Amino acid sequence: MSTTIPSLTDLHARGAAQQPTYPDAAALASVVGELRERPPLVFAGEADDLKERIADVAAGRAFMLQAGDCAETFGNVTAVNIRNALRVQLSMAVVLQYAAQVPVVKVGRIAGQYAKPRSSNDETRDGLTLPSYRGDAVNGLDFNAESRVPDPRRLLDVYNSSAATLNLVRAFVNGGFADLRTVHSWNTDFVRNSRVEAKYEALSDEIERAMAFMIACGVSDDAFRTVNYWASHEALLMEYEHALTRIDSRTGTPYGTSGHLLWIGERTRQIDGAHVELLSRLRNPVGVKLGPTTTPEVARELVERLDPDNEPGRLTIITRMGAGKVRDALPAIIEAVEATGRKVAWVCDPMHGNTYSTEKGFKTRAFPVIWDEVDGFFDVHAELGTWPGGVHIELTGNDVTECVGGVDELDEDALADRYETACDPRLNRNQGIELAFYLAERLRNDILRRGTNPIQEFTPREM
Ligand SMILES: O=C[C@H](O)[C@H](O)COP(=O)(O)O
Ligand SMILES: C=C(OP(=O)(O)O)C(=O)O
Numbered sequence: 022m023s024t025t026i027p028s029l030t031d032l033h034a035r036g037a038a039q040q041p042t043y044p045d046a047a048a049l050a051s052v053v054g055e056l057r058e059r060p061p062l063v064f065a066g067e068a069d070d071l072k073e074r075i076a077d078v079a080a081g082r083a084f085m086l087q088a089g090d091c092a093e094t095f096g097n098v099t100a101v102n103i104r105n106a107l108r109v110q111l112s113m114a115v116v117l118q119y120a121a122q123v124p125v126v127k128v129g130r131i132a133g134q135y136a137k138p139r140s141s142n143d144e145t146r147d148g149l150t151l152p153s154y155r156g157d158a159v160n161g162l163d164f165n166a167e168s169r170v171p172d173p174r175r176l177l178d179v180y181n182s183s184a185a186t187l188n189l190v191r192a193f194v195n196g197g198f199a200d201l202r203t204v205h206s207w208n209t210d211f212v213r214n215s216r217v218e219a220k221y222e223a224l225s226d227e228i229e230r231a232m233a234f235m236i237a238c239g240v241s242d243d244a245f246r247t248v249n250y251w252a253s254h255e256a257l258l259m260e261y262e263h264a265l266t267r268i269d270s271r272t273g274t275p276y277g278t279s280g281h282l283l284w285i286g287e288r289t290r291q292i293d294g295a296h297v298e299l300l301s302r303l304r305n306p307v308g309v310k311l312g313p314t315t316t317p318e319v320a321r322e323l324v325e326r327l328d329p330d331n332e333p334g335r336l337t338i339i340t341r342m343g344a345g346k347v348r349d350a351l352p353a354i355i356e357a358v359e360a361t362g363r364k365v366a367w368v369c370d371p372m373h374g375n376t377y378s379t380e381k382g383f384k385t386r387a388f389p390v391i392w393d394e395v396d397g398f399f400d401v402h403a404e405l406g407t408w409p410g411g412v413h414i415e416l417t418g419n420d421v422t423e424c425v426g427g428v429d430e431l432d433e434d435a436l437a438d439r440y441e442t443a444c445d446p447r448l449n450r451n452q453g454i455e456l457a458f459y460l461a462e463r464l465r466n467d468i469l470r471r472g473t474n475p476i477q478e479f480t481p482r483e484m
Contacts, residue, residue, distance in 0.1 A: 022330060023302040026275050029053070029263050037259050037295035039138040039288055041159045041171035049173040049260060056176060056264035061278030062132070062183055063252065065269035068305040071251045071281045074126045074484075075306050076334030078366040078410040082479045084123045084464065085337070085368055085411025086114050087253060087282075088453070089130030092137050092444040094157045098182045103189050104198075105418025106131065108207050109450040111199055111248065112221070113457035119228055120461035121468065123475050124484045126251075130415070132186040133254035133280045135179045136261070137444050138288040154443070158258060162443050176261050183279070187252060194250045201245035204228050208454075215451045216428045220458060249483055253282035253308070259295055266303065277303045284308030284339065285327075287373070292322050301326050308337040313346040313374060317357030324358050324365065337366040339413045340398065343374030344390045347397035355405055369398035370413035376445060383436040385446045388426030392459055399463050403470070412460065415447040427452040 033040075043049045077083035088110050090097075106129065114125040135158035144153045144164070152169045154162050158179045161168030193199060205225045208218075236242050256262045256277060265279040277283050283303065287310040289296040300307045309323055320338075328336040338358065342350045347369075358365055371394035375386050395412060402409040422438045423446035425431050440446075448456065468474060 022274060022304075024268075024273055024275070026263070026266055026302045027298055029259060032259050032263065032295040032299055035293060035295040035298060038291065039257060039286075040259060041155060043171050043173050045173070052173040052176050053260050053264045056180060056261065059180055059265075061267050062180070062187060062265065063278050063281050065267075065271065065276040065278070065304065067251075068276055068281050070249070071126075071128070072306040072332075072334035074249070074334070075282075075337060075366050077124065077479065078126055078337075079334060079364040079408075080478070081408035081410075081473075082124065082475045083126050083484075084117060084121070085126045085128060085366060086110065086117065086414075087128040087130065087339075087368060087411060088113070088414040088416040090134055090417060091130075091415045091442055091447055092156050093131065093134045093182070093186075094162070094443050095178050095182050098185055100189060102419065103186055104193065105450070107190065107193050107198070107250070107418070109416065109418040109453045110250075112207055113453055115201070115204055115228065116221070116224060116454065116457035117461050117464070118484070119224060119231075120458070121464035123464060123468070124479055126411070126484065127248065128251045128253045128282055129190070130253060132183040132190065132252040133179070135182070136255065136257040138255070138257060138286050156444070158261065173260070176258070176264075179261060180265075183252075190250060190252070195247050197246065199248045199250075201228065202232060202242065217451055217454045217458065221454060244483065247483065251281040253284065254280050255286045256283035256296065256300060257286065257289065259299070262299060269304065272304070274304045275302055277305050282306045282308060282337070284310060284337070286310050287312040287341065290323060292319065292326060297323065297326055301329070306334055306337065308339050308368070310339045310341055310370065310373070311354060313342045313350045315350075315354060317353045320354045321357045321361055324361055324363055328363055328365070331363050333364065334366070336363070337368055337410075339368045339370045341370035341373040342394065344371070344393035344397060346374065347394050348401060351398065351401045352405060355401065355407055359407065366410040367402065367407060368411040368413050369395055369409065371395045371398070372413075372415045372445070379433045379436065381433070381437070383433070383440055383446070385433070385436060386424045388424055388448070388452055388455075391424070391448075392456070395460065396463065399467060403467055409464075409467070414453070414456070415445055416453045417442075417447045418450050420451075421447065421449045423447050423449070424452060428455045
């Protein structure tokens with residue numbers, strides 16, 4: 022178990038991928054110095070708690086719902102946006118918990134998801150070529166030369182925006198907003214008039230009756246008042262993640278304190294690269310994304326690097342193969358990882374392998390294709406007898422039009438109506454809840470077929 026982390030210089034010497042080129046090194050150093058003095062955003066003990074819950078996922082006793090923005094922006098840190106994001110994610114979790122009867126570990130892509138890896142360093146519009154937007158953590162979305170220059174002071178804004186977001190999230194999940202007894206009212210103003218409304222209302226009625234029954238039986242209703250909700254993001258920017266690493270006073274070991282769960286993206290998972298090196302030293306639960314070019318050998322090496330101590334809950338593997346490839350590419354990867362003797366949490370990201378551009382130039386994803394990848398993920402796990410541990414979704418609580426298909430049958434022409442993402446297309450709230458119903462049904466059927474019930478092996482605790 023590591024008690025130190027490499028220096029920033031050592032990390033950069035590994036040729037850290039997808040890093041901005043800052044024009045002012047002194048300004049960057051000053052920001053890093055300032056961040057090092059700031060209090061941690063999350064506490065090591067919280068990361069440990071999440072690790073225990075992910076251990077439940079890895080062991081087939083719980084399901085992970087990891088969801089949120091593709092790219093958070095500073096301008097979108099408002100009470101309404103945070104509330105809407107939480108509301109749709111908690112609603113999805115409730116659908117899963119009730120209809121599939123699995124405990125759900127709720128992890129947001131939130132309070133830190135400000136940096137984006139890009140396929141191309143540049144973007145060209147009307148003959149003008151400028152550096153690509155790399156997330157509010159790095160540069161501005163506006164398409165002009167000044168805005169696209171990487172500015173290190175943005176890292177302080179990431180810290181401040183993440184702190185403000187976490188503050189409200191903690192207040193919401195502990196202060197009564199997430200009280201299961203109010204499950205009806207969570208969606209009164211937003212599922213209305215959609216075709217998932219009736220299903221959600223019927224489920225809420227059943228939950229209310231089930232809770233009334235439990236209370237009548239003498240079960241304390243305290244358990245319904247609060248929920249656990251964790252923050253995660255892609256640990257992309259070396260300066261930011263390094264500056265927010267703290268040595269835990271209890272154990273003398275390093276924790277990334279920018280979020281509870283940190284993951285390594287598909288573009289930065291080089292086995293000898295800086296991201297794998299840094300995250301292999303942190304004690305948080307960590308994730309790694311695996312795309313369709315991953316070989317079983319690489320998957321095995323990554324697992325051994327990132328989970329050297331074979332620690333329950335340490336590693337989440339987020340596969341994003343694409344609907345057309347998942348059934349062929351995933352089995353060999355699962356087999357290679359299982360052969361190491363480790364129990365990782367297997368999570369399906371059905372978004373990143375299924376993006377395409379419309380003729381009018383909108384990046385989008387089609388709901389049926391997204392579902393097809395999830396379905397393929399379940400098929401593969403059913404075939405191998407492994408546990409399909411969760412999903413990783415780009416989602417917003419707002420009523421956007423970014424992904425086609427789904428309950429409202431959005432077509433490509435509708436995309437122009439409310440296309441608001443700063444980077445990739447997200448499911449809107451109705452599509453999110455619809456996905457949760459699909460997931461619950463598939464999960465329930467698979468659990469029945471397996472003949473083992475996750476609930477029977479689960480030690481009850483607040484979820
Ligand atoms: O969200 C993930 C990536 O940052 C995104 O898919 C990259 O998009 P690009 O291929 O347009 O750069
Ligand atoms: C960049 C992302 O995904 P991937 O690394 O899988 O491309 C992401 O999840 O934001």
